[in-house]
Amino acid sequence: MGLTVGEMLQKGLFRAVSGFFFLLFRLFSRPVPPKAAKLPPVKNPLLTVPAVRLAEKIRRREVTSVDVVQAFIDRIQEVNPLLNAMVKDRFSAALSEAAHVDRLIEEEGRCEEALADRLPLLGVPMSVKESFFLQGMPCSTGLISRARFLASGDAPSLALLKRAGAIPLGVTNTPELCMWMESSNNVYGITNNPYDLQRMCGGSSGGEGSILGSGGAVIGIGSDIGGSIRMPSFFNGVFGHKGTTGIVSNHGQHPAISGRHDEYVSTGPMCRYAEDLLPMLRIMAGADADKLCLSTEVDLKKLRFFTVVDDSGSPLTSPVDKQLVEAQRKVAQQLEADFGVKVKEISFPQLKYAFQIWDTYLGLPDDEGKPPQPFTDMMAEGGPAVWPVWELIKWLFGKSEHTIAAIGLAIVESTKSATPSQFLIQQKEELQRNIEEVLGSDGVLLYPSHPFLAQKHHHPLFTPYNIAYTGIFNVLGLPVTQCPLGLSKEGLPLGVQVVAGKLQDRLTLAMALYLQKAFGGWRDPGAT
Numbered sequence: 275m276g277l278t279v280g281e282m283l284q285k286g287l288f289r290a291v292s293g294f295f296f297l298l299f300r301l302f303s304r305p306v307p308p309k310a311a312k313l314p315p316v317k318n319p320l321l322t323v324p325a326v327r328l329a330e331k332i333r334r335r336e337v338t339s340v341d342v343v344q345a346f347i348d349r350i351q352e353v354n355p356l357l358n359a360m361v362k363d364r365f366s367a368a369l370s371e372a373a374h375v376d377r378l379i380e381e382e383g384r385c386e387e388a389l390a391d392r393l394p395l396l397g398v399p400m401s402v403k404e405s406f407f408l409q410g411m412p413c414s415t416g417l418i419s420r421a422r423f424l425a426s427g428d429a430p431s432l433a434l435l436k437r438a439g440a441i442p443l444g445v446t447n448t449p450e451l452c453m454w455m456e457s458s459n460n461v462y463g464i465t466n467n468p469y470d471l472q473r474m475c476g477g478s479s480g481g482e483g484s485i486l487g488s489g490g491a492v493i494g495i496g497s498d499i500g501g502s503i504r505m506p507s508f509f510n511g512v513f514g515h516k517g518t519t520g521i522v523s524n525h526g527q528h529p530a531i532s533g534r535h536d537e538y539v540s541t542g543p544m545c546r547y548a549e550d551l552l553p554m555l556r557i558m559a560g561a562d563a564d565k566l567c568l569s570t571e572v573d574l575k576k577l578r579f580f581t582v583v584d585d586s587g588s589p590l591t592s593p594v595d596k597q598l599v600e601a602q603r604k605v606a607q608q609l610e611a612d613f614g615v616k617v618k619e620i621s622f623p624q625l626k627y628a629f630q631i632w633d634t635y636l637g638l639p640d641d642e643g644k645p646p647q648p649f650t651d652m653m654a655e656g657g658p659a660v661w662p663v664w665e666l667i668k669w670l671f672g673k674s675e676h677t678i679a680a681i682g683l684a685i686v687e688s689t690k691s692a693t694p695s696q697f698l699i700q701q702k703e704e705l706q707r708n709i710e711e712v713l714g715s716d717g718v719l720l721y722p723s724h725p726f727l728a729q730k731h732h733h734p735l736f737t738p739y740n741i742a743y744t745g746i747f748n749v750l751g752l753p754v755t756q757c758p759l760g761l762s763k764e765g766l767p768l769g770v771q772v773v774a775g776k777l778q779d780r781l782t783l784a785m786a787l788y789l790q791k792a793f794g795g796w797r798d799p800g801a802t
Contacts, residue, residue: 313353313468315800316489320345322798324547325398325493325554329439332397333386335379339372339397343441346399350443350490356471359484361404361462362412363444371441372397394553396439401491403479404445405452406432407526411442415528416450416459418675419655429526431541431558432495438557443491446481451529451652452497454679455505455734455741457481464731467509468799469766473728476506482544483510487767487799493545493554497527499535500632501724501744503542504756504771509728511758511767511796513786515551516540518776519751521565522558533646534638538748546796548786551755555779565777572784574609579617580712581606581720585625590739592725601759601768602720608792617720620712624705629742631702634694635749650684662688679735706750713752713775718785720770723756727766747773755782757789758796765802 316322320342323331331337347365354360375397382389389396402408405415407425414420428436436442450459457480458464465481467473468488475484479496483506486494496503498516507514522541524531531539543554556563581602584594606617624631639645653660653676660676662684668674669681713719725740734740747754752773759768772789774781789795 311356311471313356313488313800316349316798318345318349321349321489321492323492325395325545325550328398328492329395330390332375333379333389339375339441340369342397343368343372343399343443346443346491349488350485353468353488353490354485357466357468357484357488358463359446359465359475359481359488359490360401360444361447361481364411364442365444368399368441368443375439375441393439394557395435398440398493399443399491400435400440401482401485401494402432402442402445403482403494403496404448405478405497405527406445406495408432408442408445411445413528414461415448415452416461416677417653417655418460419657420528421461427526430523430560432526434557434560435495435554440493446485446494448479448481449477450677450680451649452478452502453649453683454478454677455738456679456732457484457506458679458731459677460675467728469511469761469802470728470764472730473766474509474731474734476509476728478502479514479544480506483507483512483514486510486512486544486546487796489546489798489800492547493543493550495541495558496544497524497539497541499539499636499748500741501748503540503544504744504754505724505741507544507756508723508758508767508769511761511769511799512544512546513548513551513758513790513795514544514756515542515555515779515783516747516754517542517555517559517779518566518753519748521562522555523560529647529652533636533644534640535636535646537751538636540748548757548783548790548795551786552780552783555783566779567777568780570780572780574784574788575613575615576716577615577781578714578717579606579609579615579720580717581617581619582621582625583619584722585628585742586621586623588626588628588739588742590629591742592737592740594722594725595727597727597762598722598725598768602722602770605720605759605770605789605793612792622705622708624701624708625746627698627701628746629739630695630698631705632742632745632749634698635702637690638694649680649687653680653684660684682735702749705746709750709752710775713773713778715775715778716781717775718781719773721773723769723771727762727764727768744771747771751776753777753779753782755786757786759789759793761797761802767797
């Protein structure tokens with residue numbers, strides 16, 4: 275049994291509306307000016323050291339925290355004018371906190387082991403997605419009505435990283451209200467990809483991906499409801515982890531959780547080096563870290579490996595780029611050569627409906643019957659009601675405070691049926707059952723990160739459904755690690771998603787370490 279005629283018409287309307295918005299954007303917006311500039315290469319060797327190793331060097335007094343923090347500040351000041359990734363810095367406060375770290379280490383003498391246990395990230399700088407509450411810093415998520423908002427405290431997951439000794443350098447750009455694949459808004463503007471300044475960095479943790487990929491940060495924090503950690507990590511050539519749902523707190527972010535979104539959102543680490551993923555996840559999970567058994571050693575030779583090459587041919591999504599297909603095939607070949615295993619190619623027919631499943635489940639009410647907050651209410655931010663069609667007319671004349679992506683989403687939301695499709699709910703339940711049966715507690719699945727490499731600015735307006743490649747795993751609640759796999763012929767990052775069963779995060783994190791060693795991990799965009 276397939277979709278009903280009414281549902282097919284609704285999806286057709288959805289696609290037609292998105293295409294219409296793209297056409298309007300091309301006709302009425304100013305084109306992105308060509309940028310011949312390229313990022314300078316990373317010169318300071320401190321910028322090419324994993325966070326866990328930096329913390330070790332600081333504890334051993336091989337280098338001061340002030341020197342490390344200053345090195346990253348210098349890099350941000352060098353690249354951010356080209357990227358527009360960090361939208362508000364706290365450099366003076368960060369240097370003051372680094373000086374305090376250096377005094378603490380001097381006072382505690384050679385108690386390195388005690389410091390490592392208590393403060394595993396002591397003195398290490400980090401970046402923060404602007405949607406997280408970071409005391410004294412803006413949290414607008416690109417909404418003009420929130421442009422002057424300053425957080426009075428820290429998000430719980432961020433507070434745990436700070437308590438472990440990490441030093442925030444500033445906050446990074448997002449799409450308006452974090453609900454788009456490109457980080458562009460009317461408060462801060464658009465963020466560029468470090469490998470090609472005319473291309474997008476992804477969203478919604480796009481500023482994080484961009485500043486990390488450029489070498490301006492070594493670790494960062496993101497959140498993911500449809501790929502918002504994994505897409506930017508992929509497009510910017512870094513690692514990102516969407517953990518098992520319900521382990522890391524999602525509180526202290528804007529927009530706030532509503533409906534059943536807490537079942538799908540995942541707050542997690544983003545970083546340039548795979549060895550930083552597990553320590554960061556352990557810290558961010560707090561008391562729930564024990565549920566993941568992160569200290570249990572993983573023997574990759576004893577795992578079962580699977581590869582899924584695409585979504586079984588959804589008419590809504592784009593074909594997967596041949597270079598990404600080839601990169602995933604090389605991963606399978608490398609695993610077979612190194613471990614003597616067989617990587618089994620499989621498919622899940624239900625993936626054909628991945629976007630519709632994700633879209634349906636995000637609209638479901640919570641256990642008390644309360645639906646998620648309407649997107650137009652979020653856009654209004656407590657002010658006058660937002661009428662999407664009127665905002666579109668205003669946008670045509672340059673008078674709207676909102677981006678075309680946000681306006682389009684609001685219009686599409688108004689066309690959705692209030693009654694969820696039982697067919698799609700059935701497809702999700704079958705997919706959940708089948709994929710969990712395949713993975714068990716020792717299975718690992720390779721899946722494309724996205725159909726395209728990093729696209730030119732604004733092009734995702736015409737292909738919004740490609741979010742299905744990441745969004746489906748939010749609804750399934752499975753842990754996924756995004757891993758870089760070198761560069762394409764155009765010099766853009768390649769990558770793959772590595773998926774495991776619930777609470778088996780350690781398997782995908784172990785795979786990240788392996789793939790970093792096998793394929794080289796992050797590449798300096800200034801050296802390509």
